[in-house]
Amino acid sequence: MATLTRGAFAKPGTSLQFKTGDWRLQRPVYLHRNAPCHVACPAGEDPQAYLARLAEGNSQAAWETLVAANPLPAITGRVCHHPCESSCNRGDYDEPLAIHGIERTLGDEAILHGWNYPVRPLSSDALRVAVVGAGPAGLSAAYHLTRLGYRVSLFEAESEAGGLLASAIPAYRLPRSVLGDEIARLLSVGMTFMPRTRLGRDFTLDDLRADHRAIFIGVGNQRGRQWSVDGVVPRDSRPGLDILKEWLSIGSLPAYKSVAIVGGGNTAVDLARVLKFSGIPEVHIISYRAVPGPGVAAEDVMRATAREVRQAIEEGVIIHEHRGVRRLIIRGERVAGVEMVHTKKLTRSAGRRETVEFEGTETILHVEQVIPAVGQEVDPAGLEMLLAGHPFLHPDSWGRLEGFEGIFAGGDVREGAATVSDAIGDGRRAALAIDSYLRNSALPASQRPVVRLNDLNVNYFEPQPRTKIELLPVGERNAEREIEQALPLSHAGIESHRCFSCGECMSCDNCWTLCPDNAVLKTLEETAAGDHYVFDYDYCKGCALCAHECPSGYILMEPEP
């Protein structure tokens, strides 16, 4: 006969005996998916990863995570057009994270505290790799190659490294001291830097091949593209980039009362602002494309960074969007103005887009000079064999040039590259490809799937406005003072807590807490997925509660195998 227990307690037949896992039709899996900011970053940064480190209060770890992809955050944190923010899932919820400002803050902290890049010393038998061009692409390639254990020779035609960063970006966007500090530290990680050594003049590709196992070409596009209106070129007209470079190197600027710059890229906008700061009363930009704004299709927007366009307009630069130059008005030998015409890009058959000029919309703009800023092309010196008559190189996404084994290329030398971040990303990918080529190993695996807003459970996030980044008031701006102000580290820390942690576990314990079968177990050691949870499939019924309640889209439901 059964006997009583004290207090009538019972030895339960534990629920562990009911292996409810065999009810399951689908199973949850932990899967680190990509945050859209990561996918959008041309340089290959994973902002979610460094925001998480920053949110933990470890700004140095955040910076180290950041520079694992991009060694120049203090620079890109100033000049990048930040597609990370445009793609941020939070943008569809309240406002995107201020990733660009945080990147700069981390870069500046590293300079302030003298943090070192996480680079190991080279071994004595390290293979030699040549990098030609010390602009953002070459610097990035050289840095990543050094990290990967290669002995890098970095050749630069000019007397200092930086490429367009040094020669064409005004100080109000990128202070010289920041540029100098960031590049000096990068050059000191263990590469050999050879300034004033120009490809095609001082050495040839064959010279390099003789004592290097691989070559990266990052020489940029140095030559202003030919520009004329029906074959007419105004007297004294010089490419906008040349004017900008001359001003940056010797401080001289042409003096006009009014000027029209043709083009919609960063050169056009930078030059327009520099001219405006120099006191020219009337500075016009004539662009086929539109001023960025809500509802404007991405392919129709001026190529210049949106915030730079916004600031230029604030400062009084007049932008004529959707306009082309129909005719130059020349009086004697001097420019007296241009005739503009309304244009629009229309999609023709087979998706081909064509710029159409509308008859009868011509207007006259009286200006003293017209400056073309319509882009550059590659200076072919030393690259004749690779270019084969084309204005640009056409490497694949890993920088490989078909038919030229061991030669890789990236940055502005590539057709389609447009930004500093593109160049940094090209350099990084080419470094990985060189490593794979020299080790005869596979390239890194393809991308993980991307997490979108509807993959998240935003009920777990409070609406919170984005941290404001202060700008100098228009009246106080000039060409030398940095216009965008720093985001203080404390604000950056607060901002980092807004991150949705798209696709990555943030150890919130929701799955562990809410699983009705206690089928989520916590581990002391980090799991293969990189978190501290495992599913106990003996008990998981596949109810998907965990996946639904995961704030960050880190749990996927998969059909039972």
Next chain:
Amino acid sequence: MAQQPLEGSQAIAQAVALCRPQVVAAYPITPQTHIVENLAKLIADGKLACELVSVESEFSAASVVLGAAAAGSRAYTATSSQGLLLMTEVLFNIAGLRVPLVLTCANRTVGAPVSLGNDHQDSMAVRDAGWVQLYCADNQEAIDTTIHAFRIAERCELPVMVCVDGFTLTHTLEPLEVPAQQQVDNFVGPYAFARTLKPTDPITLGTVLSHEFYPEVRHAHHRALLDAQEEIVAADREWHALTGRSTGGLLSIEGPPDAQTAILTIGSILGTLADAQAEYRDQAPAKLIKLRAFRPFPVDALKQACEGLRELVVVERAVSLGSGGIIAAEVRAALSEMSSPPRVHSYAIGLGGRDVPMNAYPKLVAAAQSESPPRFAIFDLQPAKLPAEDR
């Protein structure tokens, strides 16, 4: 050990702290509040390592300490009056599950009518919840009984309610001896509950039980309470050996051994009556029976104490409405087993905090000699205050 002036509540808090509770949960109610405030201060000052759980009601307070004790922590709570009644459901559960806990009831009457005054209506109302109930005559006893309570509770696996008269004891300053930590540690020992809930060896407390086992459960619980008498006596005896102080075990007797009249009472009016006993020694000689343990009800000790008595006046601070004296009814039942039991007189006194003066003593002794005593009466009733129809 030197005496120090302490408020009753402060003394009780120090006694609780000496027993090293790991969880305290309570909801404030007059006159209990100072006890928990003092404990909170000890915790905040880092003098007591304990989780203080602020709850939203007495029901939760009792539930928290029930859970804490079942999960392996020594736990404590305190309350009064309506608060105790709000806990009632949980009080039955705690006892039925045989979970050791200590609760201080700062006795206060129960509304309506609302009053803060002291009597025993609250603890008497839950007398059948299955708890040990010990009543304290003064604040030194409150200290000592609190310490005994943890040991009794844990050895018997029964919850213990230490009943302390509200205001009369809780809010009175007097010179008191607080024992040394080492003494208490040795006396109480570490908390170890045989049925601690732990994930590694799961058991279910509070299962549904059918009639198949229900009578057996009640028998076992009743038996445990009866057996607790030994532990109550043993605790007092050992404590006396350690400190030189006795609180009287189940009950104690004072006064002339040959007196044939005795007054039996409970709680703090014992102090008044003891003083009066000395004062009126010649005029109204009588024994004073101090009942300390009301649950378990010490039938055998009581019979022994009443041997040779002719008149026994039971004076109590609660009333079973529609029946009469609560203690008196149980005394009558117990003494009916005697071959020549004394006549039992049943009086309530000091209800709702009405003062019990020294001269109540000779009046009670005189009433015991009455030819035809009432079956039950409120001794200090002032009939003139009643509406005519209720006199």
